[in-house]
Amino acid sequence: MKRQLIALCLIFIVSAGACKKDSNEKIDTEYPVIDISTADAFPKQCSVVKRGQKFNFKANLTDNAQLGSVSVDIHHNFDHHTHSTEVSDCGMDPIKTPVKPFLLIKDFSIPAGQTSYQVNAEINVPADIDPGDYHFLIRLTDKEGWQTIKGLSIKIQ
Amino acid sequence: MICLYLLCLGSAQAQKLTLSGNVRNVAQRPLQAVKVILQPGSRTLLTDSAGNFRFTGLSGGNYNVSASTDGYHTATATVYLPVTQPIVLILTPSRHHLHDVVITDQYAQLRKKEESLNVEVVNSDFIQRNLGGSLMATLSRLPGIKTIGIGSGQSKPLIRGLGFNRVVVVDKGVKHEGQQWGADHGLELDQFAAGEVEIIKGAASFIYGSDAIGGVINVKQAPIPAAHTMGGSVDLIGKTNNNLYGTSVNLYGRSKVWFFDARATYQNYGDYRVPTDKVSVYNYPVSLYKNHLRNTAGTETGLHFSTGYVSDRFRSVFYVSNVYSKSGFFANAHGLEPRQVDTRLHDSSSRDVQLPSQEVNHFKVINRSTYHVENHQLEMELGYQRNFRQEFSNYINHGYMPPNYPDSMRVRIPSTLEREFDKHVYSLNFRDVISLGKHTVTAGINGEYQDNDRSGWSFLVPAFNQTLAGAFVYDKFELNDRILLHGALRYDYGRINMFRYADWFPSYRDEDNTRTPEYLVRADNKTRTFNSLVWSVGMNYNLEDFTIKANVGKSFRMPIAKELGANGVNYHYFSYEKGNADLSPEQSYQADLSVGFAHNRWSVQVSPFYNYFSNYIYLNPTSAHDYFYGAGNQVFQYTQSRVARYGGEVDVKYQLLKSLTAEALGEYVYARQLSGDKKGFTLPFSPPASLLLNLTWSPQVIRGLNNTYLSVDYRLTSKQNRIVPPELVSPGYNIVNVQAGTRIRLYNQPVMVSLQAQNLFNTRYLNHTSFYRLINLPEAGRNIILSLKVPFQLVSSKN
Numbered sequence: 001m002k003r004q005l006i007a008l009c010l011i012f013i014v015s016a017g018a019c020k021k022d023s024n025e026k027i028d029t030e031y032p033v034i035d036i037s038t039a040d041a042f043p044k045q046c047s048v049v050k051r052g053q054k055f056n057f058k059a060n061l062t063d064n065a066q067l068g069s070v071s072v073d074i075h076h077n078f079d080h081h082t083h084s085t086e087v088s089d090c091g092m093d094p095i096k097t098p099v100k101p102f103l104l105i106k107d108f109s110i111p112a113g114q115t116s117y118q119v120n121a122e123i124n125v126p127a128d129i130d131p132g133d134y135h136f137l138i139r140l141t142d143k144e145g146w147q148t149i150k151g152l153s154i155k156i157q
Numbered sequence: 158m159i160c161l162y163l164l165c166l167g168s169a170q171a172q173k174l175t176l177s178g179n180v181r182n183v184a185q186r187p188l189q190a191v192k193v194i195l196q197p198g199s200r201t202l203l204t205d206s207a208g209n210f211r212f213t214g215l216s217g218g219n220y221n222v223s224a225s226t227d228g229y230h231t232a233t234a235t236v237y238l239p240v241t242q243p244i245v246l247i248l249t250p251s252r253h254h255l256h257d258v259v260i261t262d263q264y265a266q267l268r269k270k271e272e273s274l275n276v277e278v279v280n281s282d283f284i285q286r287n288l289g290g291s292l293m294a295t296l297s298r299l300p301g302i303k304t305i306g307i308g309s310g311q312s313k314p315l316i317r318g319l320g321f322n323r324v325v326v327v328d329k330g331v332k333h334e335g336q337q338w339g340a341d342h343g344l345e346l347d348q349f350a351a352g353e354v355e356i357i358k359g360a361a362s363f364i365y366g367s368d369a370i371g372g373v374i375n376v377k378q379a380p381i382p383a384a385h386t387m388g389g390s391v392d393l394i395g396k397t398n399n400n401l402y403g404t405s406v407n408l409y410g411r412s413k414v415w416f417f418d419a420r421a422t423y424q425n426y427g428d429y430r431v432p433t434d435k436v437s438v439y440n441y442p443v444s445l446y447k448n449h450l451r452n453t454a455g456t457e458t459g460l461h462f463s464t465g466y467v468s469d470r471f472r473s474v475f476y477v478s479n480v481y482s483k484s485g486f487f488a489n490a491h492g493l494e495p496r497q498v499d500t501r502l503h504d505s506s507s508r509d510v511q512l513p514s515q516e517v518n519h520f521k522v523i524n525r526s527t528y529h530v531e532n533h534q535l536e537m538e539l540g541y542q543r544n545f546r547q548e549f550s551n552y553i554n555h556g557y558m559p560p561n562y563p564d565s566m567r568v569r570i571p572s573t574l575e576r577e578f579d580k581h582v583y584s585l586n587f588r589d590v591i592s593l594g595k596h597t598v599t600a601g602i603n604g605e606y607q608d609n610d611r612s613g614w615s616f617l618v619p620a621f622n623q624t625l626a627g628a629f630v631y632d633k634f635e636l637n638d639r640i641l642l643h644g645a646l647r648y649d650y651g652r653i654n655m656f657r658y659a660d661w662f663p664s665y666r667d668e669d670n671t672r673t674p675e676y677l678v679r680a681d682n683k684t685r686t687f688n689s690l691v692w693s694v695g696m697n698y699n700l701e702d703f704t705i706k707a708n709v710g711k712s713f714r715m716p717i718a719k720e721l722g723a724n725g726v727n728y729h730y731f732s733y734e735k736g737n738a739d740l741s742p743e744q745s746y747q748a749d750l751s752v753g754f755a756h757n758r759w760s761v762q763v764s765p766f767y768n769y770f771s772n773y774i775y776l777n778p779t780s781a782h783d784y785f786y787g788a789g790n791q792v793f794q795y796t797q798s799r800v801a802r803y804g805g806e807v808d809v810k811y812q813l814l815k816s817l818t819a820e821a822l823g824e825y826v827y828a829r830q831l832s833g834d835k836k837g838f839t840l841p842f843s844p845p846a847s848l849l850l851n852l853t854w855s856p857q858v859i860r861g862l863n864n865t866y867l868s869v870d871y872r873l874t875s876k877q878n879r880i881v882p883p884e885l886v887s888p889g890y891n892i893v894n895v896q897a898g899t900r901i902r903l904y905n906q907p908v909m910v911s912l913q914a915q916n917l918f919n920t921r922y923l924n925h926t927s928f929y930r931l932i933n934l935p936e937a938g939r940n941i942i943l944s945l946k947v948p949f950q951l952v953s954s955k956n
Contacts, residue, residue, distance in 0.1 A: 070782075139789065149731055
């Protein structure tokens with residue numbers, strides 16, 4: 001009887017194991033890439049932009065499967081609250097209290113089905129905002145929901 | 158499964174023999190209401206007022222009898238039937254000596270044979286031997302148990318890959334309610350106050366209600382002291398890694414029927430150390446001062462008092478406790494967000510707690526009463542808990558928040574109070590355990606009411622109140638001396654009311670350079686109600702050296718307020734978390750099997766499981782960004798998907814020599830989403846496969862030393878490459894832990910000494926289920942833990 005029971009248990013285990021199939025189906029586990037290393041990419045770490053002027057945000061966005069969306073957040077760093085995700089630090093101005101800091105939160109559409117996209121978006125810097133240290137935060141997702149973040153330190157003069 | 162039942166049914170034999178006996182204390186006085194268990198068959202009786210018990214209808218052969226009651230060690234005897242005379246079992250008071258590991262192991266074995274679900278039972282000796290940063294960290298040595306942790310003192314349980322609100326923690330009979338959903342804080346339990354911990358791996362909703370879909374951790378109080386005794390113990394503990402020092406002092410006493418038990422615990426620790434002097438938060442290199450993980454120090458206190466009345470038929474005990482902790486978060490990152498650090502401020506002391514930090518206070522009052530009359534055992538628990546948690550951080554204007562914290566807000570909410578959760582919980586459980594011949598029927602109700610408030614300048618979850626009520630009936634049927642059958646049915650009703658919240662600052666919709674300010678309504682008044690009917694069937698088949706148990710059941714979990722009503726930006730995760738008010742209760746079907754074999758020097762246990770969720774609730778990272786409600790962050794949306802999970806644990810033990818045992822504990826979990834956006838992906842925080850190899854030397858006799866042990870754990874953990882956004886692949890690692898201990902006599906006073914070396918070789922590794930995994934923080938380096946326990950007896954029982 002013991003033997004029968006062991007056999008039954010084995011059948012149970014094997015059949016439970018047999019439920020597993022198609023487990024080698026490929027899933028995407030790669031993060032998208034924000035590339036600002038090309039000569040025309042802007043801004044880069046420690047770039048300077050001017051008040052009352054426009055600049056073009058340019059970066060190469062790539063993903064192995066399909067890009068999702070890209071969002072940009074420009075906010076002040078007068079209190080030195082966070083540092084960027086980059087290695088070099090740009091020699092920050094002394095800490096100060098913001099009066100009218102620039103704030104921009106914007107997302108840019110990426111056409112569906114792309115694995116590579118060059119974002120080129122015009123950004124207006126108002127003339128009446130506080131100059132100083134700012135963060136330029138780029139968030140890029142792919143279709144699967146992997147997100148890459150690049151936090152750049154920039155200066156507005 | 159059906160075949161198994163049929164096979165077993167055929168084994169009925171002629172049953173006519175009787176085994177009777179008497180249970181006494183060392184003074185030869187009879188002991189009443191002692192639980193006597195007969196194996197095989199798991200038949201249970203209570204002794205009468207003369208200490209007698211009697212099992213009838215037995216067949217010839219070997220039996221194991223055990224007798225256990227509060228305040229005494231369990232006594233066991235092996236009997237070969239037929240016997241001519243009643244047997245006598247003598248119980249020795251447990252507080253006179255330190256717990257004997259061997260005997261409690263036997264109790265755990267009996268418990269396993271009676272329960273068709275997968276159960277692990279550990280006692281305070283196990284806790285002392287494997288003492289980790291928190292109770293859950295200590296338990297993570299068990300196969301199938303992992304933790305989601307942050308820092309050195311906070312962690313939450315993960316049973317077979319399920320955690321958060323999918324694991325119920327029961328403390329003194331009442332469900333422990335804190336902020337279970339968060340990964341960055343721990344459970345408010347004092348591990349020195351735990352008497353015994355029972356862990357159910359697998360769904361147990363039918364008895365514990367909503368949330369027990371992944372498993373249950375049942376923390377039991379210390380046993381009630383024996384009559385006419387008074388004593389206590391002092392624990393001292395020190396750890397080298399985070400320079401922790403702590404103590405826990407216990408005092409107890411009992412007259413004939415009244416008793417008290419008091420405990421105070423204090424622990425203080427510094428920043429913990431990792432085997433590296435530089436970590437990378439994203440691409441940004443952070444240097445660590447003297448390997449210290451900046452600002453991870455903390456303190457913890459626990460105050461416990463219980464008192465009650467104990468008699469043969471009636472017992473009522475009040476438990477009051479307050480557990481408080483204050484701890485810092487790693488200063489160079491708040492959540493996953495890199496932070497600038499004033500290193501001079503932070504590195505001047507490794508013991509201070511600066512910002513960001515958290516404080517949690519958990520207060521409890523519980524009454525447990527039992528009344529025994531004829532074949533009924535009535536049990537009741539009444540509880541009140543208050544969980545108060547605050548998270549502190551400097552105000553930073555994320556998203557559309559104003560650049561400076563306004564003074565009008567400052568009067569309401571301090572500028573450093575980022576989040577506050579205030580929870581009041583009222584619980585009631587009532588059960589009647591009825592012995593009807595070979596049936597033991599348990600019928601009961603559970604009720605819980607919660608009132609949750611929130612504060613702080615950041616918003617994630619709305620305020621809410623919720624009511625849960627459930628009724629269940631559970632029958633344990635002893636078919637014959639080898640087979641136990643289990644069947645249970647439960648109905649639950651739940652209602653949740655969420656309350657309106659609007660931002661205190663305006664957000665801007667940027668359209669053609671016209672900025673329209675709007676105070677966003679994050680949550681509206683909303684009510685949801687839920688119903689659920691669940692069931693479970695199981696069996697135990699116990700032979701002398703062979704055991705099988707099987708269980709199949711349906712479990713459920715009601716969606717929590719965060720899943721239904723979250724609508725806020727979690728800036729520290731770069732995520733905008735969006736609840737879904739239309740979620741339905743999670744339904745899960747689980748099949749469990751456990752096969753055990755013990756013969757001579759071998760003991761083997763294999764416990765596979767299969768689990769299917771028809772609608773697992775999951776926070777799905779989408780490809781979208783929301784620039785208005787989400788202030789430009791990635792949208793994480795709660796959705797439901799079909800999920801299949803399977804895996805199991807293997808435990809192989811071999812007695813090499815009389816004093817030397819080798820053990821291998823393996824665990825594996827596989828999870829897969831079968832539908833939805835993340836079809837093909839696993840679930841978040843999937844623990845990698847791991848194998849623990851252990852060698853334990855416990856010499857029987859060394860002069861002047863008792864209970865001596867030396868144990869080496871070699872844990873091999875595989876790489877985890879089954880990940881889901883935003884996780885990272887975690888490489889495999891091997892670490893070595895060593896435990897040693899003994900009991901010595903100093904000036905005629907017994908002292909229990911335990912020494913541990915965790916991560917002996919100071920290995921640098923990443924724990925896949927650690928909160929800080931995402932910013933690549935390695936786990937704690939070598940940690941030597943020394944703990945002393947000094948029990949003392951002021952008045953000893955004269956009998």
